[in-house]
Amino acid sequence: MSEHKGIWVIAEKTPENQIAGVSLELVNAAKGLSQKLSGEEVGVLLLTGNDDVEPLLKELSEAGAQKVYLVRDENLERYSTELYSKAACDAITQKKPSIVLIGATTTGRDLAPRISARLNTGLTADCTGLDINEQGLLAATRPTFGGNLMATILCKTCRPQMATVRPKVLPKAEPDTSNSARVEKLDINLDPSAIKVKILECLNACQSAGCKIEDAEIIIAGGRGIKNAEGFKILEGLAESLGGAVAASRACVDAGWRGHCDQVGQTGKTVCPKIYIACGISGAIQHLAGMNSSDIIIAINKDPEAPIFQVATYGIVGDLFEVVPALTEAIRNSRLTCSC
Ligand SMILES: Cc1cc2nc3c(=O)[nH]c(=O)nc-3n(C[C@H](O)[C@H](O)[C@H](O)COP(=O)(O)OP(=O)(O)OC[C@H]3O[C@@H](n4cnc5c(N)ncnc54)[C@H](O)[C@@H]3O)c2cc1C
Structure with a gap:
């Protein structure tokens, strides 16, 4: 275990060939953890195809990475569970980081358990907080029992200590143009013929207009009370007036009123x-x-006893078909007043 040193973030790329926001948040978090570990190195593992890698390295450097471990291979052009987990496991086995952090995105939630299972180590999934305890161990905190308790989980006997962290719960640092990350290319042998799943085409299953719910600063979410797919139109009106995105509960997704990409919750x-x-x-x-x-x-709900009111900062007891249009109109009018 003592051979393992350093804190790694496995970077995720967006389809626009940028570093995902959560990866930059994790680099910043890793800097904080490093200070509590006598300045252990903050490294980033970047797995990529033959795209232009310079903008990615610049982003990671400005986020505060001290070193970027770069694996470039045409087979990593698109995310593939098997090839990415093989590349990540080989890189971790070569370099032996003590901590590995991954964003709790769709991709991260797919990749992290594969890596931890192959390396026979522990993984705390979907964390909302990271710290180092008195013994120098990663203390990864996550909600449990549906958010009623917070559990802090340690990985005492295996390395690396792994965690996935929810996007947007940890702050991103302001870009530091004076930081210059060193780049080390890693030689990893990837044999695509050993892979059972071949990706032929990537389709965007999310047909919703506007920004993605995971990126939105304002979300208008609809539940079964919205009655049918048509009902979402009034939520779209409110979202438009506020510059937000529309999301849904699982009940609506199961009913086919919205796509799964809009679902918020444990399985969304x-x-x-x-x-x-x-x-x-x-x-x-x-x-x-x-x-x-x-x-x-x-929360807007006609049932004053609805559990949503227990977590709500503000609650409106009423019929959403009256409240939402009234709210939308008030917001539009106030915008008009402001611009005058
Ligand atoms: C393993 C598992 C995983 C799950 N994962 C998820 C998940 O990821 N996301 C998720 O959302 N759920 C998930 N669920 C389902 C979850 O348990 C609930 O069934 C679901 O969230 C209920 O959705 P809802 O609140 O839209 O519907 P309901 O519980 O039916 O609530 C509808 C609400 O609308 C109100 N209402 C009705 N008409 C009006 C009106 N005109 N004006 C105002 N209010 C009105 C009602 O008072 C009621 O409170 C999961 C369940 C399981 C077992």
Whole structure:
């Protein structure tokens, strides 16, 4: 175990060939952890195809990475579970970091358990906080029992210590143009013929207009109270007036009113916007697990006993078909007044 040193972030790229926000947040968090570990190296593992790698290295350097371990291979052009986990495991086995952090995104949630299982180590998934305890161990905190308790989990006997962390719960640092990360290319042998799954085409299953819910600062979410797919139109009006995105509870996704990419909750996405407006959502623990770290929660529900009111910052007891259009109109009018 003593051979393992340093804190790694496995970087995720966006389809636009940028570093995902959560990876930059994790580099910043790794800097904080490093200070508590006598300045252990903050490294980033970047797995990429033959795209232009310079903008990615610049972003990671400005985020505060001290070293970038670069694996470039045409087979890593697109994310593939098998090839990415093989490349990451080989890189970790070569360099022996003590801590490995990954964003709790769809990709990260797919990749991290594969790596931890292959390396026979522990993984704390979906964390909201990271620290170093008195023994110098990673103390990874995550909600449990549907968000009613916070558990801090240690990995005492295996290395690396691994955690996935929810996007937007940890702050990003301002870019530091004076930092210059060293780059080390790693030689990893990837044999695509050994891979069982071949990716032929990537389709965007999310047909929703506007920004993605995981990036939105304001989310208007609809639940079964919205009644049908048509009902979401009034939420889209409110989202448009506020510059937000529309999300849904699982009940709506199961009913086919919205796509799965809009689902918030335990089996959907975890979001952390500045404002989350829950319309006709009862507040089941599986839904709360995906949104209860939002800064401000506004609940609109006709049932005053609905559990959503227990987590809401502000509550409106009423019929959403009256409240939401009134709210939208008031916001549009106030915008008009402001611009005058
Ligand atoms: C393993 C597992 C995983 C799950 N994962 C998820 C998940 O990821 N995300 C998720 O959301 N759920 C998830 N669920 C389902 C979850 O338990 C709930 O069933 C679901 O969240 C309920 O959705 P809802 O609040 O939209 O519907 P309901 O619970 O039916 O609530 C509808 C609400 O709308 C209100 N309402 C009705 N009409 C109006 C009106 N006109 N105006 C105002 N209010 C109105 C009602 O008072 C009620 O509170 C999961 C369940 C399990 C077992």
